[in-house]
Amino acid sequence: GQSLEQPSEVTAVEGAIVQINCTYQTSGFYGLSWYQQHDGGAPTFLSYNGLDGLEETGRFSSFLSRSDSYGYLLLQELQMKDSASYFCAVGRGGATNKLIFGTGTLLAVQP
Amino acid sequence: DTAVSQTPKYLVTQMGNDKSIKCEQNLGHDTMYWYKQDSKKFLKIMFSYNNKELIINETVPNRFSPKSPDKAHLNLHINSLELGDSAVYFCASGTGGYEQYFGPGTRLTVT
Numbered sequence: 001g002q003s004l005e006q007p008s009e010v011t012a013v014e015g016a017i018v019q020i021n022c023t024y025q026t027s028g029f030y031g032l033s034w035y036q037q038h039d040g041g042a043p044t045f046l047s048y049n050g051l052d053g054l055e056e057t058g059r060f061s062s063f064l065s066r067s068d069s070y071g072y073l074l075l076q077e078l079q080m081k082d083s084a085s086y087f088c089a090v091g092r093g094g095a096t097n098k099l100i101f102g103t104g105t106l107l108a109v110q111p
Numbered sequence: 112d113t114a115v116s117q118t119p120k121y122l123v124t125q126m127g128n129d130k131s132i133k134c135e136q137n138l139g140h141d142t143m144y145w146y147k148q149d150s151k152k153f154l155k156i157m158f159s160y161n162n163k164e165l166i167i168n169e170t171v172p173n174r175f176s177p178k179s180p181d182k183a184h185l186n187l188h189i190n191s192l193e194l195g196d197s198a199v200y201f202c203a204s205g206t207g208g209y210e211q212y213f214g215p216g217t218r219l220t221v222t
Contacts, residue, residue, distance in 0.1 A: 033209040042201060042213035043154065050209075085152060091209060098167050099211065101154040 002026040004088055004102035011108045012078055020073045020105045022088035030091055032064050032071045033099065038084045046073070046086075075107070083109045114138050115214035117202050123220045124192055131188045132217045134202030142166075143185040144203040144211065145177060154201070160185055161207070189219075197221045 004024040012018040022032065031050040035043040049055055049064035049071060061074040075082055085106050091099040115136045124130055136143060144167075145157040159167035160179040174190040185202060199218050205211040 031209055037152075042215050044213065045210040048209040087154060089209075098156055098159065099209070100156075104152050104154070 002090060002100045004090060004100065006086075006088060006102045006105045008103065009106045009108070011110060013110050014078055014080060016078050017074065017076045018078060018107065020075070020086050020088075020107065022071045022073075022102050024069050024071075024088070024090055024102075026069075026090055026100075029066060029069070032062070033089045033091070034060075034062050034073045035087045035089060035101075036084050037087065037104075041084075043087060078109050080109050080111070083107060115202060115204055115212050117200075117214040117217050119217060120215060121218050121220075123222065125222055126192055126194060128192050129188070129190045130192060130219070131186055132200055132202075132219075134185045134187075134214055136183055136202075136204040136212070136214075138204055138212060140204040140206055140212070141182055142205050142207050143179065143182070144205070145185065145187050146201040146203060146213075148199045148201060148216070150198070158185075158187075192219075192221045194221050 006022050033048045034046040036046050037043045047062040049062050054063045059076045064071040085104045087104045088102040089099040117134045142161045144159045148154045157171050158177040162182050163179045176188045179185045197220050199216045201216045202214040203211040
């Protein structure tokens with residue numbers, strides 16, 4: 001089976017840096033994705049790590065360590081609009097790609 | 112020019128009724144998905160179609176029947192609705208990679 005664990009809630013202040021962790025147990029690992037979901041909205045893709053290391057996209061970075069079955073999403077220069085739920089997801093590519101989502105982390109950014 | 116659209120956005124119905132949700136994508140993707148997000152925001156895949164062919168069918172009650180008339184459309188029909196079916200249903204599309212595009216969701220409430 002597959003399971004992904006994330007902290008349920010994280011609180012930070014504007015301008016700060018926050019890290020959202022994701023640990024996973026999978027029968028086969030095929031890559032870690034991150035999605036953002038604002039309250040009442042749809043999940044939107046943020047980043048993907050297929051190999052170990054850090055991927056940077058603007059204020060957001062994502063890290064993966066396959067040997068530790070661990071990844072994280074790093075959000076820098078936090079803004080109020082970053083308040084949302086963040087989900088990690090594992091899956092495999094190809095036509096049968098199935099994303100298994102983590103439990104989600106609710107990020108609250110305070111002024 | 113919405114990428115992935117769903118109708119209706121809200122659906123309130125009584126137990127025992129049959130209802131359908133429609134999804135359309137104009138991204139030219141070959142693969143479409145149905146996800147269910149429960150009240151705890153847990154997001155779980157239900158079905159996936161690739162070029163009108165069912166490729167993922169998770170452990171979902173037989174009351175749920177997807178149908179893909181063409182690769183741009185994926186509908187979900189639910190028979191004999193139960194209280195536990197209340198959730199937000201998301202349609203998504205992709206090319207088989209880790210980046211999936213989600214529709215706005217259909218909030219189903221069964222009373």
